[in-house]
Amino acid sequence: xxxxxxxxxxxxxxxxxxxxxxxxxxxxxxxxxxxxxxxxxxxxxxxxxxxxxxxxxxxxxxxxxxxxxxxxxxxxxxxxxxxxxxxxxxxxxxxxxxxxxxxxxxxxxxxxxxxxxxxxxxxxxxxxxxxxxxxxxxxxxxxxxxxxxxxxxxxxxxxxxxxxxxxxxxxxxxxxxxxxxxxxxxxxxxxxxxxxxxxxxxxxxxxxxxxxxxxxxxxxxxxxxxxxxxxxxxxxxxxxxxxxxxxxxxxxxxxxxxxxxxxxxxxxxxxxxxxxxxxxxxxxxxxxxx
Ligand code: MN
Numbered sequence: 001x002x003x004x005x006x007x008x009x010x011x012x013x014x015x016x017x018x019x020x021x022x023x024x025x026x027x028x029x030x031x032x033x034x035x036x037x038x039x040x041x042x043x044x045x046x047x048x049x050x051x052x053x054x055x056x057x058x059x060x061x062x063x064x065x066x067x068x069x070x071x072x073x074x075x076x077x078x079x080x081x082x083x084x085x086x087x088x089x090x091x092x093x094x095x096x097x098x099x100x101x102x103x104x105x106x107x108x109x110x111x112x113x114x115x116x117x118x119x120x121x122x123x124x125x126x127x128x129x130x131x132x133x134x135x136x137x138x139x140x141x142x143x144x145x146x147x148x149x150x151x152x153x154x155x156x157x158x159x160x161x162x163x164x165x166x167x168x169x170x171x172x173x174x175x176x177x178x179x180x181x182x183x184x185x186x187x188x189x190x191x192x193x194x195x196x197x198x199x200x201x202x203x204x205x206x207x208x209x210x211x212x213x214x215x216x217x218x219x220x221x222x223x224x225x226x227x228x229x230x231x232x233x234x235x236x237x238x239x240x241x242x243x244x245x246x247x248x249x250x251x252x253x254x255x256x257x258x259x260x261x262x263x264x265x266x267x268x269x270x271x272x273x274x275x276x277x278x279x280x281x282x283x284x285x286x287x288x289x290x
Contacts, residue, residue, distance in 0.1 A: 001234035003200060005220040009227045011045055018061030020112050021125070022049050026209065026227045034261065036229070037205050038254040039183050041069060041266060042129035045209060047225050048077055051112065053120035060111025063288045066102035067276045068137045068266040070130040072177075072185070073098045074166070074248070076211065078123030079116040084108035085286030088143035092125075095148025097166050097185075099177045103132065103139035105276070105285040126209070126248060128185075133255050134268050136180045150176050160194035161241070163187070168251075170198070183252035190215065190241035198237045198249060206230045206237065206251035213245030 011024030023044040027033040037043070051059070060080070073080060075092040082098065083089030085107040092098045093113075100106070112123070132139065146166065152173040154163045163170055167177040168184025175185065182204070190196055192213075200206050207229045208215070214223040217239055222228045230237065239247060260267050265276040279285065 001236065002218065003206065003230040003234040003237045005218040006229045006231045008220050008222050009229065011225060011227070017044070018111070020051070020060035021046055021110070023127070024225065035254070035259055037207055037250070038259075039131045039181050039252045040128055040205070040250050041131045041261070042127075043209065043227070043250075044127045045225065045227075046123060046125045046127075048122045048124040050122050051117075051120050054117050056117060057114050058109065058111045059117050061109065063107050063109050064264055065105060065107050065280045065285045066264045067105040067285075068102065068272075069132050070099060070101045072100070072128045072130055073110070074126045074128075074187070076124040076126075078121060078125070079113035080110060080123075080125060081113040082108055082110045083288070084141070084143070085288045086141040086143065090145050093148075095151070097146040097151070097177065099144040099146055099167075101132075101139060101142035101180075103136065103141050105279065106141045107285045107288045109288065124211075128250070129266065130179070130183050131255050131259070131266055133181050134257050137267060137272075139180070144177055146177050152176075156188065156190075156196045158194060159191065160196040161188055161190040163196070181253055181255060184250070186249045187211070188239075188247055188249065190239065190245045190247065192241055192243045192245075195238055195240040198239070200235055200237050200251050201253070202235045203232060203253070204251040205232065205254055206249070208237070208239060209248040209250070211246040211248055213241065213243040215245050215247055216240045216242055
């Protein structure tokens, strides 16, 4: 049975994260979406936007904490650099994915990579927050640099296009990113006039973000920058490409636990949030070297 569409989102009005990321939030922009896409908690979309050159080596967002979840950053254009208090750092280039488990807590900075900042140019990125089940919320921080070259490609049937499997499985391909609960991320390039079929686990929450072009799902049209939230009513998704298109598919098993959210912390109880704030203020998230 095919999944039907619950809603098409255009995303919330753009806001700046620090001075380097012009994003539109797709969820949980409104509170009734806090758990609707669980295990995915947040999706900030930064569509292609041209930044002028700058001599600022830290155009972006300065040191800030996270606890209780994972941040996943996908770059499509431009280059994002980061470093964190666990000693990890690197550059996310087009096609790469940074899968950072904040777990018990990290401080990190995210900014335009130096040479990209000094030349300026278009930046196109997605950041997704993936919630952690209670038993992993205080897991040691972990960092997975998933390079484009390590992401398997699957040719979609009917010559509909090509999918990259970042996490989870598609056909025989397994995405390289390890997850703590089922959380699949697949992006695909589709050819105009073709349709791609994806099997989706029954009961998984699922959505499709249009990155380029325009697609139709269950009669609903989404063009670049719009996302489609699917009902949990079937086990197959069909995405029809109206034009050449690129999409990001998210689906995962909902985490059926209480959720408390405060700023950069995502925990199960209010007490755990208070503890996170206290630990952060006491310097327990470590130090961030410049
Ligand atoms: Mn962050």
